[in-house]
Amino acid sequence: MGRLGQDQATRPGADERGGRCGRGADPDDAAAATAAARDLLARAGGVLFDFDGPICRLFPGDSSLPVADELRELVTRCGCANLLTGRLRTDKDPHLVLRAVRRAAGPRPTADPHLRGLLGKLEERVAAGEVAAARVAWPTPDADALIRSLxxxxxxxxxxxxxxxxxxxxxxxxxxxxxxxxxxxxxxxxPDLMKPHPDVVHRALTxxxxRPQDAVMIGDTxxxxEAAGRAGVPFIGYGRNELKRARxxxxxxxxxxxxxxxxxxxxGERGAHDAAVHFAGEAARR
Incomplete structure (x- = not known):
């Protein structure tokens, strides 16, 4: 599989990559959202980050299409082309193909060795494509600084x-x-346990x-x-453009x-506050 991401798409400009202010954004709405997000983070004991979007752009543009095409080719070679209906024949999202085969397997996917084997092969291909894409993924602006600060x-x-x-x-x-x-x-x-199922959120909390109320999740879809809501975890949405924020x-x-x-x-403010409290406590004990 060739290099994905950089070789498959043109790097976007600052606004598309989630620049410091989105065109057409209401400053009052942005200020209110910032205040609410800061309050959630100030009270949190942990933060759950979605990966593709909030931390980086794993498959910018249509760079996931080669991975999806590989899956479709594999499904066809295995004699299951009938599962690829409608948008599944052309969509760039390889996860859609994974879900379609899982649905076809029914409530007990292990009961059909053919589909079980196909699911395993598809998962291997998707994972390999995602690992390759991770090597050239575009960092989300300021995500590294936020992670280090938290x-x-x-x-x-x-x-x-x-x-x-x-x-x-x-x-x-x-x-x-x-x-x-x-x-x-x-x-x-x-694949049935992928979000919006809350399984991955529950696993992280464990x-x-x-407790759900002591965490905050940052996501972009x-x-x-839905996964955060079903798990009872407060949520901060990150949208690099107005369309994503509207969704x-x-x-x-x-x-x-x-x-x-x-x-x-x-x-920094929370750290300074904690340090001040610690200093005051030490002084009181002297």
Whole structure:
């Protein structure tokens, strides 16, 4: 599989990549969203990050199309081309093909060895494509700074993604961020447990030993909104352009940001507050 991402799409401009202010954004709405997000983070014990979008752009443009095409070719070679109906024949999202084969397997996918084997092969191909894409993924502006700031506050961080956990792990290691995350949770062999199912959120909460109300999830899709809601986790939406922000609001997200820059000092303020409290306590004991 060739290099994905950089070789398959033209790098976007600052506005498309989630620049510091979106064109047409209402400053009052942006200020209110920033204040709400800062309040959620100030009270949180941990943050759950979706991967593709909030941390990086794994498949910018149509760069996931070669992976989806590989899956369609494999499905066809296995004699299951009839499963590829409608948009499944052309869509760039390989996860749609995974879900279609899983649905065809019925409630007990292990009962059909042919489909079970096909699902395993598809998962291998998708994971390989995602790991390759992670090597050239575009960092989300200010995501690395936000991650380091939150980790500096000693918040427990986790990744909750529909992508392969190997891809997320590879990206975080490449960018020197893996040490800030307590755990990385991603897609399991059962595509039915992908978001909007809350399974990955529940797994992260268990790993971090957090109650839902003590965490915050940052995501960029309606599936993220639903998964967080079903798990009872407060949610911050990140949309790099107005269309994505509108879709998040339509899905029910009430706190939606177009950039992380306005959040970068929230960790410093909390850290300074904690240090002041610690100093006052030490002085009182003297």
């Amino acid at each position: 980790a500096g506050r000693r918040l427990r961080l986790a990744v909750v993604t529909n992508n392969s956990p190997r891809a997320a792990d590879a990206y975080l290691r490449e960018h020197g961020l893996r040490g800030h995350f307590h755990t990385v949770h991603g897609r399991t062999p059962d 790993s971090l030993r957090l 309606s599936a993220d909104v 998040l609001r339509e899905a029910g997200a009430t706190v939606v940001l177009g950039a992380y820059a306005s959040l970068l000092d929230v960790a």
